[in-house]
Amino acid sequence: MKNQSKSKGWILLAGIICLSLALSSCRKNNTKQEEQDLLLGFSQIGSESAWRIGNTNDIEKQAEKYGVGLMFENANQKQENQIDAIRRFIAYKVDVIAFSPIVEEGWDNVLTEAKEAGIPVILVDRDISSDKEGLTTCLIGADFYKEGVMAGEYLIRKADALGLDTVNIVEITGTDNSTPMRQRQAGFADAIASDSRMHVLESIDGDFLKSRGAECMRSLLEKYGDQIDVVYSHNDEMTLGAIPEIEKAGFVPGKDMIIISVDGGQDAINVLKQGKINCVVECTPKLGKEVMETAIKLKNGETVDKVIHPEERIFSDEQDLSNLEPRGY
Numbered sequence: 001m002k003n004q005s006k007s008k009g010w011i012l013l014a015g016i017i018c019l020s021l022a023l024s025s026c027r028k029n030n031t032k033q034e035e036q037d038l039l040l041g042f043s044q045i046g047s048e049s050a051w052r053i054g055n056t057n058d059i060e061k062q063a064e065k066y067g068v069g070l071m072f073e074n075a076n077q078k079q080e081n082q083i084d085a086i087r088r089f090i091a092y093k094v095d096v097i098a099f100s101p102i103v104e105e106g107w108d109n110v111l112t113e114a115k116e117a118g119i120p121v122i123l124v125d126r127d128i129s130s131d132k133e134g135l136t137t138c139l140i141g142a143d144f145y146k147e148g149v150m151a152g153e154y155l156i157r158k159a160d161a162l163g164l165d166t167v168n169i170v171e172i173t174g175t176d177n178s179t180p181m182r183q184r185q186a187g188f189a190d191a192i193a194s195d196s197r198m199h200v201l202e203s204i205d206g207d208f209l210k211s212r213g214a215e216c217m218r219s220l221l222e223k224y225g226d227q228i229d230v231v232y233s234h235n236d237e238m239t240l241g242a243i244p245e246i247e248k249a250g251f252v253p254g255k256d257m258i259i260i261s262v263d264g265g266q267d268a269i270n271v272l273k274q275g276k277i278n279c280v281v282e283c284t285p286k287l288g289k290e291v292m293e294t295a296i297k298l299k300n301g302e303t304v305d306k307v308i309h310p311e312e313r314i315f316s317d318e319q320d321l322s323n324l325e326p327r328g329y
């Protein structure tokens with residue numbers, strides 16, 4: 001009697017296991033492509049912004065979808081941690097390394113080690129600066145210079161529409177020596193260079209962080225007060241940190257000061273719709289699909305495009321945004 005009920009129990013357990021295996025393989029077949037024999041080491045910068053978290057989520061989602069094995073490491077905003085992670089990927093003999101370099105300089109040694117180990121490297125989101133040839137295979141990320149140009153061109157249109165004679169700008173920049181910081185600054189500066197109304201009062205390093213955006217704005221308000229006509233901030237986080245400071249100082253963001261941001265995460269788009277931001281230049285974090293497809297090509301020995309830039313647009317008070325799709329980050 002005892003034995004009979006024991007064996008019934010085993011049959012039931014086996015049944016449950018079979019059913020759940022069948023269900024999970026059917027779920028996988030719906031979403032997943034063929035399983036790849038590919039291990040990708042990915043070193044992420046950190047979790048400093050909605051953009052970065054959206055980027056991490058997308059990399060994980062697409063790795064799962066493409067059947068790519070992912071070794072993911074978060075460097076918590078430290079270059080040393082990224083270098084250590086890349087060394088671990090090499091020791092582990094991953095097939096491909098992908099990483100988003102926090103700053104442009106300082107990668108020669110570790111990338112030479114990867115090259116000597118025969119592991120191809122994909123740059124994701126940000127670029128490096130090096131005199132050495134062939135350390136990386138390609139770059140998958142936004143055209144930050146173009147983003148800066150779009151911000152500057154918007155400002156010129158806005159100044160025309162408001163009939164402004166002088167336009168005093170403060171710029172809150174991203175992490176010093178990072179590609180988006182350098183290029184968003186350069187594109188913007190070039191776009192406004194020939195317009196004699198435009199004056200950049202100060203550029204200040206906000207490190208892409210909300211808390212730093214608030215601090216920077218406080219010090220800019222103390223220094224320049226109502227001279228400020230425009231705040232150009234290199235990402236949404238810093239913009240969202242700066243806005244409450246502008247309000248606390250008695251100014252109306254979006255009216256007394258023109259506010260220009262970059263990224264286009266949902267929180268900033270909501271604030272744009274409320275009229276407290278005037279323009280957000282889009283920068284999409286959804287780079288995972290291109291990263292997986294490129295990694296698979298590299299594993300198969302195929303050639304890949306040197307640079308892949310996603311299509312991007314601007315969102316502004318010049319447009320009707322009532323039907324805008326949720327941003328997803």
Ligand code: GYE
Nearest residue numbers: 048049051052180208235
């Ligand atoms: O704009 C910012 C972030 O490198 C494009 O990094 C990325 C930037 C993005 O944390 O929000």
